[in-house]
Amino acid sequence: MTELLSEAPRVPRLQRWIATATSARSARLGLRTRVLLMFSFGALLLAVFLAAAAYSFTRSSLLTQRDRTATLEVANHAVTVAANLNGAPGDATTALIALENQNVSETVVWYRGRFENRGGFSSEDIPPALRERVINDGVRARMITTVDGAPAIVVGYPVSNGALFEAVDISEVEDTLASVGLSLFFGALITSMFGVVLGWFAASRAVRPLADAAQAAQLIAGGRLDTRLEPSDDPDLRTLAMSFNDMASALQARVERDARFASDVSHELRSPLMTLAASVEVMQARRTEMPERAQTALDLLASDVARFQGLVEDLLEISRFDAGAIRLNREDLLVAEFVRAAVSVSSMPATPVTVSDRGERMVMIGDRRRLARVVANLIDNARLHGGGDAHVYVGEADNEGEPVGHVWIAVEDHGPGVPPEERDLVFERFARGAVAGRRSTSDGAGLGLSLVDEHIRMHGGRVWVEERRDAEPGARFVLELPAEEVGI
Amino acid sequence: MGTRILAVEDDERIRSAVKLALEDEGWTVDEAGSGEEAIESFARTTPDVVLIDIMLPGIDGFELCRTLRRTSDVPIVMVTARNDTHDVVAGLEAGADDYLTKPFAPKELSARIRALLRRIRPIATGHAKLVFGNLEIVPDEGKVLRDGQELHLTKTEFRLLCELAQNPGRVFSRESLLDKVWGYDYFGDGRLVDVHVRRLRTKVEADPANPRHVVTVRGLGYRLQS
Numbered sequence: 001m002t003e004l005l006s007e008a009p010r011v012p013r014l015q016r017w018i019a020t021a022t023s024a025r026s027a028r029l030g031l032r033t034r035v036l037l038m039f040s041f042g043a044l045l046l047a048v049f050l051a052a053a054a055y056s057f058t059r060s061s062l063l064t065q066r067d068r069t070a071t072l073e074v075a076n077h078a079v080t081v082a083a084n085l086n087g088a089p090g091d092a093t094t095a096l097i098a099l100e101n102q103n104v105s106e107t108v109v110w111y112r113g114r115f116e117n118r119g120g121f122s123s124e125d126i127p128p129a130l131r132e133r134v135i136n137d138g139v140r141a142r143m144i145t146t147v148d149g150a151p152a153i154v155v156g157y158p159v160s161n162g163a164l165f166e167a168v169d170i171s172e173v174e175d176t177l178a179s180v181g182l183s184l185f186f187g188a189l190i191t192s193m194f195g196v197v198l199g200w201f202a203a204s205r206a207v208r209p210l211a212d213a214a215q216a217a218q219l220i221a222g223g224r225l226d227t228r229l230e231p232s233d234d235p236d237l238r239t240l241a242m243s244f245n246d247m248a249s250a251l252q253a254r255v256e257r258d259a260r261f262a263s264d265v266s267h268e269l270r271s272p273l274m275t276l277a278a279s280v281e282v283m284q285a286r287r288t289e290m291p292e293r294a295q296t297a298l299d300l301l302a303s304d305v306a307r308f309q310g311l312v313e314d315l316l317e318i319s320r321f322d323a324g325a326i327r328l329n330r331e332d333l334l335v336a337e338f339v340r341a342a343v344s345v346s347s348m349p350a351t352p353v354t355v356s357d358r359g360e361r362m363v364m365i366g367d368r369r370r371l372a373r374v375v376a377n378l379i380d381n382a383r384l385h386g387g388g389d390a391h392v393y394v395g396e397a398d399n400e401g402e403p404v405g406h407v408w409i410a411v412e413d414h415g416p417g418v419p420p421e422e423r424d425l426v427f428e429r430f431a432r433g434a435v436a437g438r439r440s441t442s443d444g445a446g447l448g449l450s451l452v453d454e455h456i457r458m459h460g461g462r463v464w465v466e467e468r469r470d471a472e473p474g475a476r477f478v479l480e481l482p483a484e485e486v487g488i
Numbered sequence: 489m490g491t492r493i494l495a496v497e498d499d500e501r502i503r504s505a506v507k508l509a510l511e512d513e514g515w516t517v518d519e520a521g522s523g524e525e526a527i528e529s530f531a532r533t534t535p536d537v538v539l540i541d542i543m544l545p546g547i548d549g550f551e552l553c554r555t556l557r558r559t560s561d562v563p564i565v566m567v568t569a570r571n572d573t574h575d576v577v578a579g580l581e582a583g584a585d586d587y588l589t590k591p592f593a594p595k596e597l598s599a600r601i602r603a604l605l606r607r608i609r610p611i612a613t614g615h616a617k618l619v620f621g622n623l624e625i626v627p628d629e630g631k632v633l634r635d636g637q638e639l640h641l642t643k644t645e646f647r648l649l650c651e652l653a654q655n656p657g658r659v660f661s662r663e664s665l666l667d668k669v670w671g672y673d674y675f676g677d678g679r680l681v682d683v684h685v686r687r688l689r690t691k692v693e694a695d696p697a698n699p700r701h702v703v704t705v706r707g708l709g710y711r712l713q714s
Binding site: 267270271272273274275276277279281282285309312313329331332337338341342345368369 | 499501505506509569590592593594595673675677678679
């Protein structure tokens with residue numbers, strides 16, 4: 001038991017570590033980049049390796065060939081030199097002349113501790129290591145070096161009492177090797193580029209199903225719950241597509257069930273509400289015949305039935321929003337005319353409406369009955385939480401530097417205002433806490449402001465709350481809606 | 489004789505409460521719990537206004553509406569569950585004159601019924617006869633003739649035609665028609681006008697798809713011409 005307990009926390013930690021490591025790596029490089037880099041790097045590596053191998057093979061085979069002929073020639077010359085040295089007294093001149101007669105230049109002969117040379121090749125050009133090996137050790141040797149600024153093989157051949165050194169020009173071989181190297185370099189470059197292109201294609205191909213999935217996920221998030229991925233022939237991708245589609249179906253079913261539940265509940269509530277409302281009305285028609293206590297009870301009943309009714313209507317509207325079932329009945333509306341009409345049917349029909357000059361000429365496109373609910377909700381809010389004293393302003397939006405494309409419909413009240421930290425919260429459904437105590441619930445308006453928000457967003461506008469413009473205590477709710485100024 | 493109202497609603501409680509509320513207005517209310525009952529009751533009592541809930545067991549509200557319309561031009565108020573689905577338009581297409589969305593206040597219902605009853609009375613146009621090409625309107629008799637042939641218009645369709653005929657050639661906005669025909673304020677449902685114009689066209693126009701008399705003026709409203 002103890003062991004189990006001590007063992008248990010280690011697994012998650014390890015998993016967490018793996019997860020962090022994986023996510024850290026993937027955060028650094030995207031899949032596409034990784035595939036691209038892998039291909040590019042692989043192609044580069046392959047190209048460099050092949051080029052290097054080809055170069056060194058060519059070089060060694062060319063040099064070997066040249067070396068062999070040089071060694072052979074020098075062996076022949078060595079015979080000549082040996083013959084001439086043996087018969088000559090003090091120096092190697094005879095031997096060099098004999099070589100010259102054979103059309104051999106670029107030679108150095110070491111004889112009795114002295115170097116003699118012909119042509120541009122001198123004893124200075126012989127690398128000391130080679131000199132030592134041939135003269136001291138008395139063995140045949142050769143070395144690649146530079147003579148007169150040109151690459152050459154210097155072959156050293158020991159002969160009796162001396163040595164023959166001969167430079168064989170290999171600049172031709174080096175030239176050939178240079179052009180081979182250049183073409184190999186370009187070949188490698190092209191191969192690498194091909195690898196990059198291939199990698200790019202492979203990466204795009206590898207990522208395409210992911211991009212499709214991402215797009216589908218985005219559509220689903222945007223409310224298009226019926227979005228599905230095309231089933232693929234690729235077995236790996238088929239799993240992805242199938243799991244994705246299963247998830248989408250489950251999500252859709254879930255969302256629909258939730259939306260249907262809210263909608264069903266509200267629907268079920270409507271019938272008893274109808275009965276309640278009608279019965280209360282019948283009783284209200286006989287209010288005067290009732291005893292005083294019954295009248296008070298009836299008033300309470302009537303006002304709460306009305307509140308209940310409002311709440312159910314709001315719930316239904318919200319569930320329609322959630323189900324994406326709201327269709328706006330859009331039409332051109334003269335903003336000023338609309339606002340005056342909306343205020344006149346609200347709970348405070350006498351609320352003053354002030355319209356700016358440009359506001360009088362502004363037209364917006366919207367669903368007049370839904371927007372009227374929005375205005376009515378804001379006025380309800382002012383009535384319940386804003387000291388019951390509201391003022392409505394209509395005017396062009398004064399977003400600096402922008403052409404007039406929006407109208408502002410502002411409702412100002414004389415309540416305590418909304419503290420800055422609660423200004424986003426008031427638009428949430430059944431806002432709780434300090435906000436709820438003051439801003440909602442008391443008149444079934446817990447959904448009122450969130451409906452305002454939903455409606456306005458659906459109309460392509462936004463709503464916020466701020467301080468009154470005249471710095472007096474109170475809140476100012478502003479609706480910003482797309483509108484145009486027209487000439488009337 | 490007082491006004492008779494037939495209330496068709498399958499929920500017994502709602503029916504009873506609505507009956508109580510409407511009786512307070514001084515109207516006589518007959519009840520029907522299903523479409524079949526309603527058809528039977530309609531034939532027996534000949535009500536002045538029919539109130540139909542769309543959700544009915546058996547024959548649904550739309551079907552009942554169409555059945556009644558075949559023989560009668562009685563004003564019909566539909567009760568729908570929600571106002572943003574096709575229910576409203578379908579109900580109006582089936583022949584309803586007006587609609588209400590549940591839950592409604594009985595006061596609202598009686599206001600609608602009063603507006604419908606007003607439509608039954610002929611309006612004073614000051615003309616004995618109005619002629620628009622092959623169309624002939626006799627306001628006092630509530631008659632419309634096309635090529636001398638009498639047309640069967642509902643009260644609302646007739647009222648709509650008369651309003652348009654009062655000022656031939658003038659364009660009437662949806663709002664003004666909603667106000668004049670239905671008695672709605674600024675927030676009436678424009679679909680009422682649109683569907684009624686469509687229904688009117690199927691009756692007065694030789695080719696409803698290409699109307700000659702009741703013409704749409706895009707973005708503004710409707711107009712009647714010869």
